[in-house]
Amino acid sequence: MNVSYQENNYAEANYTSFHSSSLAENTFLKHAEKDPLDLILQTTWRLLRVYPDGLRQDSSNLDPIHPWNFGVQLVALNYQTDDDLMALYYGKFRDNGCCGYILKPDYLINAQETKFNPWNCPIDFDNPKILTITIISGQFLPRSSVKSKDIPDPYVRISTHGLPCDEKIQKTQVIKNNGFDPIWDETFEFRIRFPQMCLVYFSVIDYDPISGDDRIAYFSAPVEMIQPDYRHIYLRANNNDETHSTLFVHVDIRSDNNADHDFGIKNLIHSRL
Template structure:
């Protein structure tokens, strides 16, 4: 029933197969579909084929095919549920189905909705004509959008997209050009394509002087391969809006000479054309950032600017054609810090006016403390924070950090010591209201699972509206101390993990994790089922208490238990708690 694919270097069930094709996660009962390694699945299917091949001819015909189908789709818990409600000639009438939807799935729907489900998903024409649903039709319904683990409404853009950019979490990538590690891995335009197709809305470009006069992208002072800057811009333009129409931020780490900076500006303006924001929207100087809706299918440049944005709308004399910007005057990313440390002194960067002029809403500035930022930092100026500093602020100064992020954009990037392109936990930084929490998209793992889980909602548009208490200047929210306030909404999550038995050659277990504010962080796991990777049965109940549900992510992980080494990853599904549907059947 579920395909198994090699994805992100992990043997992984497709996200659609676990969380989306399979049914609802419910506040009272969750039936997780089985996960299996490729080999185990093949063995079990082979055994089932042999069992059904009564004629011993090596193929299935007629009733043998029907028997094989029944084995593959057999789910004892679904049989129990179906049997309890199928009270009309052994099948579900529209009234019976409505009873199930209201009592078990906790849906507020009417009889016409139940009739529509029968019409849409019943596979037997005779039953459909009677407005009845067979067990096969019931299974079909459970595997369709109406039976998703995630609220179908959240699979579309459902949030207010007309608030300032700083009011949103923004799916963001670090060293986007890299396919592997940060020392000798390949750089490729394909890496940009992959990130953009995953709805990443902020990509990074590390640009250096190319030997033939064309700027190149690579991880400086390493053996990573190089790609042409203009080729990256072409790939970004082609794929930027295939998954999402909302704006893409190009975060520039500029190491180029003035001449090649001019080429960078030329390539971006000529390739991106009118989609590139080169002046503030409207006729007057704005007082806040535009909204994602205002910027649909537009590109923003994050980088250094020689003067204030106000100068672009005034008659005052422009800055010199070239001007120096030192590291002390601006924020520097980890690569540039490494460069400074290697040389033992600051590097002075000369900035081309052509490049400066296309930095509009994301001017990079150095962070000089929260108080300084409140009094001196303009709404269009943003700071980048290295991982260690950001976590220190999120833990020790969460209240101040949250207020900084109410009206300022913050970008977080991984430590320079993560040469293997590993990732940090993004959740504490989201809790502090940080918008651009940049991860290494090329590296699979729990951190990227959480990122994809958060941004899997709101139509995969790459923007998620922050809770109101992370947008309110008067907010008293602190994720560490959790004082009383509108964010405290105690919820109980009840999960039952269950599945019927067949055969297999692995020892699967299921772990349910809650990620959010420290008070909500926890995990529980089932026992492992020995030698049954195809259709394991756990029948275990978990209960979780959540206090800030709007910031909680629920992650389901299936692993192959190993007594002497780390368990092998099999599959996972991560969903925002607020996107889970109530109910009792999967």
């Protein structure tokens, strides 16, 4: 049964576990800024849903990372829009075969004790890691469209998405006129403070200075799902279909024993929400 969103004390006194509330993205953001713990506490015993604002008449998507950071169970996206945010959505549930729910970290489940605040959180809640990825080469990369006769000029953009302190974007150089077997052999390092909440997003992009760059393939997955050593990443098409395209990479994951335990970011609001 859907009911209006109220503060947690009122909800506990008047609602039960089968009462859910739906929030437009801007309403969610207001509550997340005003009292983040109150919002998180409600996700520990009942369902909350966040959906795109009605002004998104172009069917653009909200960033699902923000509601997930607060423990929101249901984040609605415009499924017909194959953008980077939809790619993150696919990646979030890849760990369980894209079927059903995934378990939240303990510090979200036990928020009453942890007082977890995504805007300002000491990193001793999780086990920080250093993720080192070498993009070695690509194989059989597609063109930007079925009708295109242009050979792609590919580069790879690697980004991490989770709590504000774990947001980072890096990219390789552009390889001209080679979608068959481009070689980059470039290494990137990511310090992940909250690996249980973080996604890694590989986006292969066709460089075009005239009409704009086009994403031609991608792959995303939770950091906790990434395995070390040499790997072939099987890329997905823009509509999430399987392809024959791959990235050949080397992955190294180790504990970050030198992480700053006073690290935190206060009142950081992402412009993509």
